[in-house]
Amino acid sequence: MEVREIKKPYKPRHNDNEIRNFQHVKILDCNQPVHRIIFECWHCKQGLLSEVEGVSSQMLDVPCPSCGRTAIKLMANKVISTTPIPSPWQP
Structure with missing residues (x-):
């Protein structure tokens, strides 16, 4: 009988305390001259x-x-305006 070693798939190690920074972005009106x-x-x-x-x-x-x-x-060529709004991603 032959014994086979079963290898686990590679899984990168992440520290649970590690902070992962990312930024929410949603682009609208891509086909218009002015994008939101x-x-x-x-x-x-x-x-x-x-x-x-x-x-x-x-x-x-x-x-x-x-x-x-x-x-x-x-x-972008030019930023026309920036307006504060409630974040759609915050609870």
């Missing part, structure tokens, strides 16, 4: 609605009106 983007500020998690013109190869920093830091970096 709903997202959370990277720093304070404030919900924001930005209107931007066009897609570009240049990176624009969008400041958060609540905390004043860079909320998100977008590849």
Whole structure:
């Protein structure tokens, strides 16, 4: 009789205490000249609605009106407006 070793599939190890940063983003009106983007500020998690013109190869920093830091970096020609809104992702 032959004994076979059963290998478990690779599973990356994650520390349960490890913080995983991510940012919620939803893009609307992609086929329009002005796109709307709903997202959370990277720093304070404030919900924001930005209107931007066009897609570009240049990176624009969008400041958060609540905390004043860079909320998100977008590849766009111009940021028309950024408005604080309740975050759709917060309970």
